[in-house]
Amino acid sequence: MTATEGLDREALDMMLASLDEFVTEALPDERRLDLDHEDVCPEDTIRAMCGEELGVHLVFIPEEYGGLGGGAFDSYRVCERLARIDIGVATSVFATFLGTDPILIGATAEQRKQWLGRIAEEGILFAYGATEPEAGSDLGAMKTTATPVETDGQVTGYRLNGRKQWISNGSIADVCSVLALAPGGPSWFIVERGTAGFSAAHPEDKHGIRLSNTAALFLDDVEVPAENLVGREEGRGLIQAQQVFGYTRVMVAAFGLGGGWEALDRAIAYSVDRVQGGAPLSTKQGFTHKLIVPHAVRLEAARALIEETATRIDAGEGADGALNTEGAIAKYLATEAGNAAAEAAIQAHGGYGYTREYLVEKIKRDVRITMIYEGTSEILEMTIARDRWQQHLKTSGAYYRDAARALADVPGDCGGPAAALAQECLAAVMEACRVGRLTRNQHVLLRLGELVAYAESAAALARRAAAAAAGTLPEKADTRFSPAALATVSRVFARDAVLKVAEEGLRWVSGAGAGVDVAAGAGMDVAAGAGVDLAATLPLDRTRAAQSGLLDDMNLVADALYGR
Template sequence: MVGLDKETRQMVLETIREYGRKHLPHAKLIELDSKNEFPVDIMKDLYDPNQVACNLIMIPTKYGGLGGNSYDIYRACEELARIDLGVCTSVFATFLGMDPIFVGGTEAQKEKWIKKIAESSCYVAYGATEAAAGSDLLHLKTKAERVMDGDKIVGYTLNGGKMWITNGGVAGVYTILARAPKGVSWFVIEKGTKGLSSDKHEDKHGIRLSDTTPVNLQDVFVPAENLIGEVEGKGLRQAQAVFGYTRLMVAAMALGAGWKAIEYAVRYSQQRKVGGQPLNTKQGFTHKLIVPFAARLEACRAYVEEVAHRIDGGEDGLQTEGAIAKMLASETGDAACNSAIQAFGGNGYVREFPVEKLKRDIKITCIYEGTTEILQLTTFRERWQANINAEGKFYDAIADEMTALNAKDPGVGAGAAATALRALSAALKACYEEKLTSNQIAHLKLGELMAFAETAAAFCRAAAKPELPESASFGRDAWRAMSRIHAAHTASWIASEGLELVAGCTAADASGLADTLDFKAVARAQKAAVADMDLVALELVRVFKEEEIAG
């Protein structure tokens, strides 16, 4: 998919930034947060085609949109999340709500509904989740019973309830997943349809500016032409088909909020003095609370961009890649926000300063669109099978790629990434030979380690390119140093965690694995890591200069 040209994309992103600067300073955001209200006027502006029009980014031009692709939408989601994750969630929910129509709808349905959504600037709600059906939609209880006119199906009567539905109380269009006679199916329902209702807005821990409600369906009649795809039983396949894309967008949102927290912490560190010196001059501050998360978030960015370009190139079946992107980006963003509170000290714990709200908001990225644990299991299952199909050499092949890259460009950490990948391969072999995957904890841990390894490889590929990516905020030397930092940490993390996992899951003596994991190579990979962190710390101060931070 072609997407926006660079000039148009930059204009869209700057429009979003400028709107945030003018209309959504922290004082306004915390006021709205305390009221726990959906900001109708703000969202109206964001959806107004004459102002921001962020709802039109993903809609193809032939349906009245801007025609953005996955890369464009990732950039927009990140920018919106830097302003407010609740507002971003509401916009993302409109994107998500249209996905069943894009993926499974007939051309006539797309022409009708996508055009209507674009022209009316309405919100869309994606109605899949139920009390007993979150990540596991097989337990879906909402039913769609056929309404017949002789032998002809003229419509469906839907009964059931949905929960945690973003835009549930404000949407103009709902896409609802229900169990029809021939299987789970998607339906389009308009606001005002008899029997469709929403309950009160949830009193949430974070993202309080997004509208989140239960949605009830009581004898809701839906015309047959509103069955997406006009064939029953394709709903689960349609839902699964977009996970690669939708989870990538949540990763982008975590990038935005995580980086905003780091930015605040770096700016604050230049004005806060301890022992007569600014905090940013102290390694105990920068190297513990800031730099590791900056490097890991940029590794996640490299992976997000790699996957986005693959999606835009027409590649299908990237659900595992979407899971990896969301898993590590959301956990890293959450950790970055937590460290930002620590960086602010007592000021970070009060609502006058913005990092407190960022920490409350970002936690949801570890939960919605698949919890971290579900994504670890998803990643493990798919990559474990891929490794078996490759006769135990799946990650060895990527390690060989990294070794070759290191020979051409030793300055991006590809040698350390190769060490990490070989250590992961050794841990997988030990788990296979000792039959340790009967322990579910092994699935979770291995899924996590796979995410670290694959993002390290992606970052090395990106950092070795002669040109910085369009999204880069830093100089080339610092960005390459970030790649080296992430690769070195990944090598150490996989080797140590892999050893602990295997030794902990077996009653046999696992000490021999230490040699297989090659801790000598891991040690070599750590060379000059502190010097790299020094370089990155200085670059962060150069980019995020001192400014007053308060409500």
């Protein structure tokens, strides 16, 4: 993946402003609520957004094919804004980009020119046909087949048979990228709507994102020409899919970020006007410090990792899936935080939050899907843990100790010391797991994934706060918070992260120690000893001391959120 400059700040701001203006007119709150209630995808609006009226799809298309050549950072900003409007609509727009991923990554020059050029010029909609009823996140378990069709001894086409499930834009897309098992291995094929034997089921009746079209696809002896094999080479499908996970998961992370902030901002506005006990809810610490501040802090921690990862992708570091783990961390934290923020927003509205009129109920149903598609939270925990566990083993435990030292230059008022302490604790927890052979417990491995996400996000947020203080944030970075306020946000999250890593790490190491299978060779007392050693090794006194000043900082975050 080569370096990408993307749009300049002026062009990005213009696109975001145009998007806001278009949606305000085309999708006011009342229409969105009606479409949600009737379970209708506004296909006309989606096509208008991806047509001459707006051209939001052009951000995702390289300039050489008629697009704007936006980078990962641009895409994240657009995806966040789309999600603040409606995650269902955002999903429909994003599905076209997702459907072209195999083409961007693995197609021939002629295929890119043909298909990407058509998207840019005609605004055609794509779908991404990978998931199957029995395969889920395991693309290698797919059953859809691609049988070569020969003419005079030459392969002139392929016959596709199978079924795809949960396909966004499934019954409205003009073209679909379909993953199928060819003789040479999993391969991507381009299938146009209307091809004989290619059909879609009735749209799914979903819990949320009801403004997006989601349908199963059926392939019954669907014949496509050999030219529609992406890259004209069999067996590259899984590699092509894996190469973009870092990128696509950052975009879904932006959905969680946008949905969470939209819900939280509605709760903030409501609390200013809602009077309880003679004063607005916004003045009550019991309200703000439970339902608003913690969620804002977690969302901004996720943003820090999203922006950091997007910047690295644009710098060319994302080749061959090199940032897949960072993308997984960003998506995991952002979507979990977005879902929790939306849940809190319902509570913040009281009984009104449980009704359709205030929209937070809808946002909660919508944002929930972000924890499922493009890799469930559990799949991501496993992905994160396996990668970082291998890093711990390869470096003889130095991986997170080195990460802690790398934060030495981050000022204390930006959360650097507490973020570094979280890395130190994580190194100790992982070493205890190694000594006790505790990662044979799948749940321990998944919990390590969660702790990694918190520790690495704390580090990213501390670096972001330091950059804001130094005036070196990326040109297109979100600037909702002043440098001083962002530093406060970072301090709050760093305290949360270090406490979580230390206390929960100790909990799971101690908890898993008593259950190690003696016959497997580890021994109960070895594992139990690992738990005792960890309690002695972890800097628990420093961890608890780091919590000093937490409440004052939460007060400052509340002040920043309410502009007081």
